[in-house]
Amino acid sequence: MEQYNVVIVGAAGAVGQExxxxxxERNFPVGELRLCATTRSAGKEMLFRGxxxxxxxxxxDSFQGMDIALFAGGAASxxxxxxxxxxxxxxxxxSSNFRMDPAxxxxxxxxxxxxxxxxxxxxxxxNCSTIQMVVALKPxxxxxxxxxxxxxxxxxxxxAGREGIDELVSQTGDVLAGGEASPxxxxxxxxxxxxxxxxxxxxxxxxxxxxxxxxxxQKILHDDSVAITxxxxxxxxxxxxSEAINIETEKKVTAAEAKKLFEEFPGIIVLDDPANKKxxxxxxxxxxxxxxxxxxxxxxxxxxxxxxxxxxxxxRKGAATNAVQIAELVVKYGSFLK
Amino acid sequence: MEQYNVVIVGAAGAVGQExxxxxxERNFPVGELRLCATTRSAGKEMLFRGxxxxxxxxxxDSFQGMDIALFAGGAASxxxxxxxxxxxxxxxxxSSNFRMDPAxxxxxxxxxxxxxxxxxxxxxxxNCSTIQMVVALKPxxxxxxxxxxxxxxxxxxxxAGREGIDELVSQTGDVLAGGEASPxxxxxxxxxxxxxxxxxxxxxxxxxxxxxxxxxxQKILHDDSVAITxxxxxxxxxxxxSEAINIETEKKVTAAEAKKLFEEFPGIIVLDDPANKKxxxxxxxxxxxxxxxxxxxxxxxxxxxxxxxxxxxxxRKGAATNAVQIAELVVKYGSFLK
Numbered sequence: 096m097e098q099y100n101v102v103i104v105g106a107a108g109a110v111g112q113e114x115x116x117x118x119x120e121r122n123f124p125v126g127e128l129r130l131c132a133t134t135r136s137a138g139k140e141m142l143f144r145g146x147x148x149x150x151x152x153x154x155x156d157s158f159q160g161m162d163i164a165l166f167a168g169g170a171a172s173x174x175x176x177x178x179x180x181x182x183x184x185x186x187x188x189x190s191s192n193f194r195m196d197p198a199x200x201x202x203x204x205x206x207x208x209x210x211x212x213x214x215x216x217x218x219x220x221x222n223c224s225t226i227q228m229v230v231a232l233k234p235x236x237x238x239x240x241x242x243x244x245x246x247x248x249x250x251x252x253x254x255a256g257r258e259g260i261d262e263l264v265s266q267t268g269d270v271l272a273g274g275e276a277s278p279x280x281x282x283x284x285x286x287x288x289x290x291x292x293x294x295x296x297x298x299x300x301x302x303x304x305x306x307x308x309x310x311x312x313q314k315i316l317h318d319d320s321v322a323i324t325x326x327x328x329x330x331x332x333x334x335x336x337s338e339a340i341n342i343e344t345e346k347k348v349t350a351a352e353a354k355k356l357f358e359e360f361p362g363i364i365v366l367d368d369p370a371n372k373k374x375x376x377x378x379x380x381x382x383x384x385x386x387x388x389x390x391x392x393x394x395x396x397x398x399x400x401x402x403x404x405x406x407x408x409x410x411r412k413g414a415a416t417n418a419v420q421i422a423e424l425v426v427k428y429g430s431f432l433k
Numbered sequence: 434m435e436q437y438n439v440v441i442v443g444a445a446g447a448v449g450q451e452x453x454x455x456x457x458e459r460n461f462p463v464g465e466l467r468l469c470a471t472t473r474s475a476g477k478e479m480l481f482r483g484x485x486x487x488x489x490x491x492x493x494d495s496f497q498g499m500d501i502a503l504f505a506g507g508a509a510s511x512x513x514x515x516x517x518x519x520x521x522x523x524x525x526x527x528s529s530n531f532r533m534d535p536a537x538x539x540x541x542x543x544x545x546x547x548x549x550x551x552x553x554x555x556x557x558x559x560n561c562s563t564i565q566m567v568v569a570l571k572p573x574x575x576x577x578x579x580x581x582x583x584x585x586x587x588x589x590x591x592x593a594g595r596e597g598i599d600e601l602v603s604q605t606g607d608v609l610a611g612g613e614a615s616p617x618x619x620x621x622x623x624x625x626x627x628x629x630x631x632x633x634x635x636x637x638x639x640x641x642x643x644x645x646x647x648x649x650x651q652k653i654l655h656d657d658s659v660a661i662t663x664x665x666x667x668x669x670x671x672x673x674x675s676e677a678i679n680i681e682t683e684k685k686v687t688a689a690e691a692k693k694l695f696e697e698f699p700g701i702i703v704l705d706d707p708a709n710k711k712x713x714x715x716x717x718x719x720x721x722x723x724x725x726x727x728x729x730x731x732x733x734x735x736x737x738x739x740x741x742x743x744x745x746x747x748x749r750k751g752a753a754t755n756a757v758q759i760a761e762l763v764v765k766y767g768s769f770l771k
Contacts, residue, residue: 243734247585247677249627249666263625264609271606287601288716289587289668289675291728291742296707300688300730322734326677326742328587330627331669337627339585339664341679350638369634378626390629392638396581396660404629404664 098126099426100160102184104153104175105167107136109257110189113415114165115143117384121419124426131157133171158182162431163422166190168256168414172217180216183433187218187421189414191303194219194311201314204420205362206233211424216432218421223413224248224304224327224336225311230363230386230412231340231405234356236316239344239399243322246308249330249337250293251377253410255280260333267331281329290329302327335377336409341394342401350393353401357388362412367391375406383408384416436464437764438498440522442491442513443505445474447595448527451753452503453481455722459757462764469495471509496520500769501760504528506594506752510555518554521771523763525556525756529641532557532649539652542758543700544571549762554770556759561751562586562642562665562674563649568701568724568750569678569743572694574654577682577737581660584646587668587675588631589715591748593618598671605669619667628667640665673715674747679732680739688731691739695726700750705729713744721746722754 101118105111111132118125128143131153139150151157153171155178158164164184166172172188179186193199200210201219206229211218221229232241252259258280266276266286276284283290294303308325330337348356357363366375367389375387386407394400407413425431439456443449449470456463466481469491477488489495491509493516496502502522504510510526517524531537538548539557544567549556559567570579590597596618604614604624614622621628632641646663668675686694695701704713705727713725724745732738745751763769 245583245679245732245734247664249587249668267605268609271602271609282710283714284716287670288714289670290714291675291677291712292707292710299733300705300707300728324679324732324734324738324740326585326679326728326740328675328677328742330587332625332627337629337666339629339666339677341583341662341664369630369638372620372630374629376621376626376628378622390638390664394583394662395637396583396662400662402662402664404666 096124098124099162100127101125101163101165102129102131102157102161103165103167104131104171105169106130106141106150107132107139108167109253109410110167110414113410114167114418115141117411117415117419119144123419123422129157129161158184163187163425165418165422176217180432185214185218185425185430185432186216187220187418189220189418191222191307193217194221195314201311202421203229203315203417204424205230205360207315208424211421211430212428214430220414220418220421221311221315222307223254223409224250224338225308226413226417227336227386227405227407228308228338228340229312229315231388231403232312232342234360235342235344235348235353235401236321238356239346239348241321241342241344243343245341246325247339248325248327250327251332251334251336251409252285252329253334254336263331263333285329285331287331291326293327293329332377334381334408334410335406336413337377338405340403340405342403343397344399344401347399348401350391354391362386363388365389374404377406380406381408382411384411386412434462436462437500438465439463439501439503440467440469440495440499441503441505442469442509443507444468444479444488445470445477446505447591447748448505448752451748452505452756453479455753455757457482461757461760467495467499496522501525501763503756503760514555518770523552523556523768523770524554525558525759527558527752527756529560529645531555532559533652539649540759541567541653541755542762543568543698545653546762549759549768550766552768558752558756558759559649559653560645561592561747562588562676563646564751564755565674565724565743565745566646566676566678567650567653569726569741570650570680572698573680573682573686573691573739574659576694577684577686579659579680579682581681583679584661584663585677586663586665588665589670589672589674589747590623590667591672592674601669601671623667623669625669629664631665631667670715672719672746672748673744674751675715675742675744678741678743680741681735682737682739685737686739688729692729700724701726703727712742715744718744719746720749722749724750
């Protein structure tokens, strides 16, 4: 079996560590592996398939001889993405740097796998809250054309990486002990609170996170006619984002039909049996790769409406798993640069 | 100044205690005060205006000589409501027992105060999640007629009373210490989790909580043509419910116009200055009486759409404050039974 040289940039962070774990779990045909990060994390030892690797500071030469470069997020792909491509590595980028670039495919493997084929060196991984929503929307859109989506999110602190998790742990302890919370990562205390503010504010007083859910979804579906509005909210949960999604379709879809469409779609697990208290919850979907859908109901406030509740581990399906699935498509289609 | 004899049924619970506090704070003209509860809480001492009162077990005679009976919730109003009315006390009931009874007004004082006038002995206090939503909807409905509402809630554990709060505190401590959570009040662990299930499941797989938001809102607005769909979710927050509300109106309302309408409406405080990180959050609205509105945005997924984020202390405005405000209207209109 052919093997491919893989470099992970940002290996020491929450998404980076998960990328290593998922390459192992999915038995990706890794030849040489290189782990890179900022100079701050360089020198750290990490394990892959039981073998220790030393994290190196990223330089343009980190990409020499590599087939695939997985960027965990942040500004690194802006700095090193072009250098990686020049050296022949296909960049799979989890940051927002290239997502809306018309020359860069934005891919969710269950939804638009074929878009991998036209990449010019960089393939973008969508935002976590977009990925799980678009997986849920796709089978409904194919069956009945989606006209409009209203979504409210409940996003875990790990969306802000390892520091987000640490902040929730330490704040919760401080508050329980009767002390004060001192927010650093988030705008305000997140323990026992909600913050309706993720990423920066932009046009029309929507946050960048909210606009991502609109524009990335339209790009992935190749359909700007799908109207979307979003409210994104940080909640005191460690892992897994949840979304209350209201969908208006052109053709009627009953709850039973929607359930069947979801069940037949790859990457979705339906958990929807209210009588037996079965519905997705972040506590029980963490460390899993699927998008979990429940509370599937017709919305009788309009003729063709549906309500669904969608939960997924945003570090896995919302980031690392999706990126490795894209790498698998690059292998499948042979879309390498050399 | 005339004084009125008041009995509180369920005085020992979270809402009951808040009722006592609010009668004090608002300087309600209380003559004789009687505190009643189940036999389990009888004998407990509680303070009102610095004076100790002993909680008595509720009996039909508890209402003898009383002008107003405030029922904090639960089944008590079913058992004792008619007896209270027979003895001449106006019942203000925070339970769901009589809310949808066409012979019982369902009142939010900022929205439909006049409905107090036609009561026949019982006035119902709406559900907490309904109260804060309908306060926010009313000025928009008056100005531009609301056609449809899509709401997703983020509801605090104190919606389940004192036991809900205790469960979040103890579970959070257990989980932080590496132990197991043992859910009693809620269906699953609520610490660091979300549960999309409040009250029992009913028609079309919606919960009773979700239907309350639909039907109570229509009753309070006297307008069944307002189409509403809801998804209600329990979150690990102590106090104050939050709601992401999407509104479609008949006439266009700009964000600036909506903000002005809210600012001019009684009982609403607008907190909406994204550039300065100003938006409502449950941590900072608890123990306050107003409905806080922020994240006011036009929704360009439809011609006449608005998104708002609404937070209020559901034990105060969502229950006790609203009930005492109703009692104030009974005094104002002189709508006593004797």
